[in-house]
Each structure stands twice: as C-alpha cells, then as structure tokens.
Amino acid sequence: MGSKTLVRIAPWDSCIPDMACAAVCPEVFELDEKAGRAVIRREYRLGGPGEGEVPGELAACVEAAAGVCPLRIIKVGRAGG
Numbered sequence: 001m002g003s004k005t006l007v008r009i010a011p012w013d014s015c016i017p018d019m020a021c022a023a024v025c026p027e028v029f030e031l032d033e034k035a036g037r038a039v040i041r042r043e044y045r046l047g048g049p050g051e052g053e054v055p056g057e058l059a060a061c062v063e064a065a066a067g068v069c070p071l072r073i074i075k076v077g078r079a080g081g
C-alpha cells in the first residue's frame, strides 16, 4: 500500500530533548546535537527539521513515539486526507 503518514514535532522549539521518541522509533527520529532537539531523519523530512512523511509501514513506529513523548508534541496524521 502506498499510504503515507505525516509526522510533526510541533512546536519543535519545545522539544526537551529526552529522546524518548528515538528510543522507541529510531528509524524516524534522531537527535540533532547542534540544535539540541529531536529531528525527523533527513530521508523522511518534508520541510523543517521537525516535519516529515513516512511510509505506511512506519506508521506504528511514529504512533509509538507520539505515545511516549512527555510533552505530547509529536503529531501524527494521514497524508492526503
């Protein structure tokens, strides 16, 4: 299936970063040491460092990350609808 899942860290400036997201979903999230915040890995990035789109098979991964973020700033949505 070609469905895509949108993921955003928003507001990105709020990220601590405790890296709980990367602990459960390292395929998508990583630490940007310079910025001191979590970012979407470059291969999945859309616009800014906290915005991306992942293939359907990583939907559960980003959902899990959203579930463990202590600030609840990881937003997940279906692309194109």
Ligand code: SF4
Pocket (backbone or CB within 6 Å): 009, 014, 015, 016, 017, 018, 019, 020, 021, 022, 037, 038, 068, 069, 070, 071, 072, 073, 074
């Ligand atoms: S879990 Fe949330 S607060 Fe923690 S690093 Fe990831 S986005 Fe930032």
